Amino acid sequence: RKEVEQDPGPFNVPEGATVAFNCTYSNSASQSFFWYRQDCRKEPKLLMSVYSSGNEDGRFTAQLNRASQYISLLIRDSKLSDSATYLCVVRPYYGGSQGNLIFGKGTKLSVKP
Amino acid sequence: DGGITQSPKYLFRKEGQNVTLSCEQNLNHDAMYWYRQDPGQGLRLIYYSQIVNDFQKGDIAEGYSVSREKKESFPLTVTSAQKNPTAFYLCASSTPGQASYEQYFGPGTRLTVT
Numbered sequence: 400r401k402e403v404e405q406d407p408g409p410f411n412v413p414e415g416a417t418v419a420f421n422c423t424y425s426n427s428a429s430q431s432f433f434w435y436r437q438d439c440r441k442e443p444k445l446l447m448s449v450y451s452s453g454n455e456d457g458r459f460t461a462q463l464n465r466a467s468q469y470i471s472l473l474i475r476d477s478k479l480s481d482s483a484t485y486l487c488v489v490r491p492y493y494g495g496s497q498g499n500l501i502f503g504k505g506t507k508l509s510v511k512p
Numbered sequence: 513d514g515g516i517t518q519s520p521k522y523l524f525r526k527e528g529q530n531v532t533l534s535c536e537q538n539l540n541h542d543a544m545y546w547y548r549q550d551p552g553q554g555l556r557l558i559y560y561s562q563i564v565n566d567f568q569k570g571d572i573a574e575g576y577s578v579s580r581e582k583k584e585s586f587p588l589t590v591t592s593a594q595k596n597p598t599a600f601y602l603c604a605s606s607t608p609g610q611a612s613y614e615q616y617f618g619p620g621t622r623l624t625v626t
Contacts, residue, residue, distance in 0.1 A: 442602055443602070486554070
C-alpha cells in the first residue's frame with residue numbers, strides 16, 4: 400500500500416455540483432492530516448487541516464476515518480475558481496516521533512460552466 | 513507582509529553546472545524544507561532543517577546540498593551529480609511544536625537543465 404494514495408482524476412463537474420475526494424494512508428499512527436490546493440504551475444497552499452471530529456470551512460468539509468485510514472474532502476456548490484489539484488497530506492508517526500509530511504500525488508478537479 | 517520568497521522563478525542551466533536556488537522567509541519559522549515536484553508526481557523531500565546550522569537529508573538528497581547559516585535563509589545547490597535536475601523546486605517553512613505543524617510554501621523555482 401502506498402503511503403498516501405489519491406484518485407488522480409480528473410474530476411470534471413458542472414458549476415454548482417457537489418464533489419468528494421478520498422485519500423487513504425498507510426501509517427495507522429499518523430497524527431496530522433491536511434488538504435492543500437495547488438493551482439497549475441503554482442505552489443501548494445494550505446486549504447484546511449483535518450481534525451478527528453471533522454471540520455467545515457464554508458463550502459469545504461473535511462472528514463477523518465481513523466479506523467479505515469482515510470480522509471475525505473467535500474466541496475459543495477462548486478465554483479469555477481475551485482478548479483485545481485487537491486493534495487492530501489499526512490504526517491506519519493514512527494517509533495514515538497513524528498515523521499515528515501507525506502504528500503499524495505493529488506486529485507485534479509475541473510469545474511465547467 | 514510575511515512570507516517565503518524564492519528566486520529566480522525560472523532558471524536555465526547547461527548540464528554539468530552547479531546552480532543555487534534561493535529561499536528566504538520572514539515568518540520567523542524554525543524549520544525549512546526543500547521539495548522537488550515532477551509532473552504527475554507528489555512532492556518529494558530533498559533536505560530539511562529544524563534549526564540554524566543543522567540540516568538532514570530527505571528522501572532524495574543525492575546530488576543536492578544545502579546550508580542553514582541564518583534562520584531566514586535555506587539555499588539549495590543542485591550539483592552536476594544530480595542525474596535529472598529539471599524539475600519544479602519548492603521551499604517551505606513551518607514552526608515545529610505547534611499543534612497543526614502545517615507547512616507554508618514559496619512560489620517555487622522551475623529549473624531546466626539542457
